Amino acid sequence: xxxxxxxxxxxxxxxxxxxxxxxxxxxxxxxxxxxxxxxxxxxxxxxxxxxxxxxxxxxxxxxxxxxxxxxxxxxxxxxxxxxxxxxxxxxxxxxxxxxxxxxxxxxxxxxxxxxxxxxxxxxxxxxxxxxxxxxxxxxxxxxxxxxxxxxxxxxxxxxxxxxxxxxxxxxxxxxxxxxxxxxxxxxxxxxxxxxxxxxxxxxxxxxxxxxxxxxxxxxxxxxxxxxxxxxxxxxxxxxxxxxxxxxxxxxxxxxxxxxxxxxxxxxxxxxxxxxxxxxxxxxxxxxxxxxxxxxxxxxxxxxxxxxxxxxxxxxxxxxxxxxxxxxx
DNA sequence: CGTATTTGACCCGCGC
DNA sequence: GCGCGGGTCAAATACG
Numbered sequence: 001x002x003x004x005x006x007x008x009x010x011x012x013x014x015x016x017x018x019x020x021x022x023x024x025x026x027x028x029x030x031x032x033x034x035x036x037x038x039x040x041x042x043x044x045x046x047x048x049x050x051x052x053x054x055x056x057x058x059x060x061x062x063x064x065x066x067x068x069x070x071x072x073x074x075x076x077x078x079x080x081x082x083x084x085x086x087x088x089x090x091x092x093x094x095x096x097x098x099x100x101x102x103x104x105x106x107x108x109x110x111x112x113x114x115x116x117x118x119x120x121x122x123x124x125x126x127x128x129x130x131x132x133x134x135x136x137x138x139x140x141x142x143x144x145x146x147x148x149x150x151x152x153x154x155x156x157x158x159x160x161x162x163x164x165x166x167x168x169x170x171x172x173x174x175x176x177x178x179x180x181x182x183x184x185x186x187x188x189x190x191x192x193x194x195x196x197x198x199x200x201x202x203x204x205x206x207x208x209x210x211x212x213x214x215x216x217x218x219x220x221x222x223x224x225x226x227x228x229x230x231x232x233x234x235x236x237x238x239x240x241x242x243x244x245x246x247x248x249x250x251x252x253x254x255x256x257x258x259x260x261x262x263x264x265x266x267x268x269x270x271x272x273x274x275x276x277x278x279x280x281x282x283x284x285x286x287x288x289x290x291x292x293x294x295x296x297x298x299x300x301x302x303x304x305x306x307x308x309x310x311x312x313x314x315x316x317x318x319x320x321x322x323x324x325x326x327x328x
Numbered sequence: 329c330g331t332a333t334t335t336g337a338c339c340c341g342c343g344c
Numbered sequence: 345g346c347g348c349g350g351g352t353c354a355a356a357t358a359c360g
Contacts, residue, residue, distance in 0.1 A: 178333060180352060193351070197332095207351095 156220045157211065168192040168208040170220045173230055176206065187212045202227050 156170070168190075176194035183190045191209040196202040204224040211217040 177331095179354095181334070182350070182352095185349060191350090 154222045156222065157217050168210070168218060170206075170208055170218055172220070174204075174226065184209070189215065196226060198226070198228050 156172075175197035177197045178192055178194050180193035181190050182193070187209060189210040189212075191207055194206045194208065196204040204222065204226050206223065207221040209219055211219050
């Protein structure tokens, strides 16, 4: 599926319905009603004119904003296509190589898991649980199996806000339960271990650690795939400065030394320029589907959280509606 | 009081 | 076999 198709809205963002974005929650009245009410008192004609001027100004502003957003979207699409190409290229060059270094260490879900009731991997829809290998004791076949039953591992880097250099919270929409923290050898900042709160039915885990190179970057490593839908109500920011909502995405990708990652730069309020995004080194090892899902989820959650967007959407819809009713 | 987080102890694979 | 280091467990603690 092409990314561009995902943003193929049924209404044209560039069309010019009588948009109006309210800053402070006024009742959204159909335009006709508003106009009628103004005609009740002829003495208020001046006021109507003023309002029209204001509306025109607002319309201009919204149009500019709309244009910017469209540009940003185009850039994102281009970037995505570029990434996709690079991923394919990378895959074709290294057909066997999938995961980050250190994979020869024992996997998290080994024999121990097969003995515990919680972690038994009889979960449908996931490829987690190399523990199912109870039938075979031969090393060769085991290795062979392990190769095919590795949980999907994807790595995501998120730049935290400047003021927040302590928490290891990555708001990705899912709910996680922390079950451990450890200081690792080659990184002074602790690594936090999370399990999906839908466990044991969903065995997705993630490790979160600050980048050794840039402390403002949080690297989250996901293991496995969720076997449940993305929580419909994406929890919003739980507190000031703690939020890492992946919104207003100046989304670039980067190649960390530890491996290919996706970096979502949340410190930038304004979209990165086309050039910036183009110049960003970009290679992604995360499964293509995950990336798509990621984009879609975060775009959706961001848009739905934005009151301005809601207002604009409502105005656009009512505007289109009015246009039609006027033509009747 | 129930749930989530913290944190020290423990387990286990790997390299020597 | 031993030590190291990453990963997990589970009791203690914090929090709403």
